[in-house]
Amino acid sequence: MENISSTAYLSSLPELPGVYQFFDSSGRIIYIGKAKNIRKRVSSYFNRSHYDSAKVRALVSRVADLKYIVVYTESDALILENILIKKHQPKYNILLRDDKTYPWIVIKNEPFPRVTTTRRYENDGSMYYGPYTSGRLLKALLDLIRQLFPIRTCELNLTPKNITSGKFKSCLEYQIGNCLAPCIGNQNETDYLNNIDAIKKILEGNLDAVLGLISNEMTKAAQELKFEQAALLKERLRLLQNFQAKSSVISKGINAADIFTFLEIEGHAVVNFLKVSSGVVVQSYNLQIKNIVDEPIDDIFSQAILEIKERLNLKSTTFLVNINPAYQLSNIKYHIPKQGEKLKLLKLSLRNAEAYIKEIIRNEERANPQTRIQKYLEQLKRDLQLPELPVVIECFDNSNLHGTNPVSACVVFKNGKPAKKEYRHFNVKSVTGPDDFASMREVVYRRYKRLIYENKNLPNLIVIDGGKGQLSSAYETLKELHLEHIPIIGIAKRLEEIYRPGESTPLYLDKRSMSLKLIQNIRDEAHRFGITFHRRKREKKNDTSILEAIPGVGKKSVIKLYTHFKSIENIKRASLEDISKEVGPKTASNIVSFFKKI
Template structure:
């Protein structure tokens, strides 16, 4: 907390009212904008107990030299104002809104006989904008449909009544080929043109029901007047519009105007999806990305995104479907957390979209910077396994024996989620007779971490033992004897159902089968098993041969090992001459070997 900023004096001026607050640094630069139901309480929370703040927020607080505020009537107004200030000033410590300024929209120009076309530039001249559209193709498809239904002018002539009456203009090729009705020469009335514009506005809003009714009424009127040619043209319009409506995502005939939002986040980014539903159809959808600055919660980010979407799409829906409760106090808007029904299906659709968007975005970032994936996976493992820190250094143990003989244990090491093979270790078990996994685990854990303590090496961030509660309990017992039990977390993994066991907890943890955390744990377990089995086979094969040599009179275990080490195999021992054998053994032993292998003199 900075001593240069007298926050107590500043707080005296701040009321207990809803509004937005702005923090400025020593250069009077805006560094943070926030909203609050109670301005004084919210601002004071930054200064009263800095131990409750995370590291990034403490840095922000240290730079504050002034605070300003604006009172508003409701929290939704505070949201909108906060959103606009963030977009305009991009304060350093606020969530970074990635603005989709390059997305196209359809504009109905504020002019006499309005033109309709696609644009990426928003001009505040009274024109109406619809969109933005997620793709240019989608926008062009909409414009083509409108053009087929309603012939409109495409020229930029000043079609004022005086200019038209003065005969300043002549119809162009667009009129000749039927794409325009010639308002420039007064061949189309203003009322007829504006009727078409009204229908187009309804279509762009998703309100095709009103347009369909209007066209059906026109068909009936034309038929009653025996104007069958006009009725045929209108029927063509009706069919085209109904075909368009059938291709839109119809959710429910009883749902009208609602907004749907959902969020998916990770430690650095958040993604929020928006669905706009009008007359039972999804008419707009978009996903935005937010870059976190101060470890903002999903609730805070969702509230910010709601304000952004409602402003961007000029939504006036009276109901917003959300995945959890939000703290926006506005009597004109109903927030719904659905449990079942059509609204629940809508929310699930939105969540499906946002998760897909999140996955594709993170994959892009991770291709450019592989360290991002490492951080994400380790953070997810920390969360899934309930650890206090990301497990950057993991050691995993697995035991092997052959019919109770030649017991060995293997330790593999993963660093930053990847095998660190130079740190792998084998253990030839010394104190255990017979197939006793619990005793083997005790010996190996004791030898490994006794040496770590003796050599003052760093402890791992996580120990994994391949086995259930029994092996885990054996390992825990040794860690307690070494007085490091509370210094390093340890878990066991049972093979059958991939159950994760914790010390002193009989109920296992089941991690999502598709989780990257489980995949890394399985990789560790499989790698430990492979490494252990490879060493075990070598020792078993060597042990079998040594046992055979020991059957020869005068050949003991040490002599047998020396022979194998020198000759590499029993076959070469069989082929060896007396002179070759005397390089390793004495004359009596050499004669015993030659006799055993049928080469005696």
């Protein structure tokens, strides 16, 4: 067939909404995508001179054939893509993983439905509620349901034919009053299903409707002089009111809402769904997303919303969201709240998503503590286009006060963690006045001249705390030492721009990216280490000036005093006898008298 990456072939594609499929040379589908405009979307894969993602580059290199299906609307494209992905499971499509380890309450799709729990969600026509991250809440709900309504727990097939034929006998649950024995015809299906409808309302959080229903039935039973039935209904009413009192009311101003939020932290993406009914959160559901070929966030958000809507059988026509999905579902409206109660609910959903991501990260780190660090370093390598993994990173920072007491600091990070034993301070020797560029040239030269002389390993990446000027000074020094092959960057504080030698335009990393956070962490540590050294040196100089103001105390005396007492505070607290041992009784007397006066 014609080369699908050719301009002629791409220009022949329709400019209509639809779904496209990429095939490899063996005829296997490797990727399925949706598009508002098939030609523009497909062309975007092949008209690039550079690929930011290695996975996208690998995908494109394997595409041997293309097929597409034109549909009427964006909504149709989204739904068809979802169906085809589930059917074919292509290698490069996003993976949607839900929190299946949490239990659900399920109302089975069967005659006289059972109400039970499961950890496996199946498309079997049953009604699923959950999942429940709190086992205590799950147990409380089931206990309440079983106290309120006599429902069966057996697995018998209660078809009308089996019941009327007398195939079954009543069990112990009937004898102790937990079940009305529909298996032997003691309870008709209409009465049983009324109880199931009330249970559904409880699980949906609509407690007020159930309370009203039970209250009306209780009043009716009392009026008909059915006092035992009225007493039973009164007890049910009390149990339900107690449960409602313990429920956490989240929003008094909003009765019902369906909220979807997308959140990505440290490469982990999650869509959280939160359902509010009667002002109470009755359902929270998380869907983890593996974005294999870096699809746009709004695209995968659309797909995740559709997936959750289908799995949970959602009926609402308005969804609160934190970002607008790329594709509009039929009869669904999206709203991004800006203030008020709806915004609070949106933030609550984001908190749930964040908690779930942190749980994923904790589990990964528990299984393999090095995984997280390795992931950060690999991301940094990609973002900075480094030739090798930056296992060893060194960072330089200058400190001075109006050109006085100039010092520099070098910190070393190995595998993303500070190697404090390898930190180094530098007293700047060849520079007078506030000249950051000259200071940087000196310390970089001294650092790497020594490493070369001692035949020690060189870093995989050098970070300079500063902009173009400091970076250029450091790079010129590396060239002088024939070390220009070592990657070096500068980070400017104001906008956190990343500068590289020979490039006039800075690199802007995502403010949320772990690459930038790692660079910032190293830069901040170099600044802390350098400023601490500078402050200590300045204080020591001030202390030296104070001592030399005392009669009889010269430079040699100062050296003796500091060698023994370590600090000016220790000298102040020392006795006349202790000071005399170092500088003689007359000078010691002058020192003690001096400090008593100040």
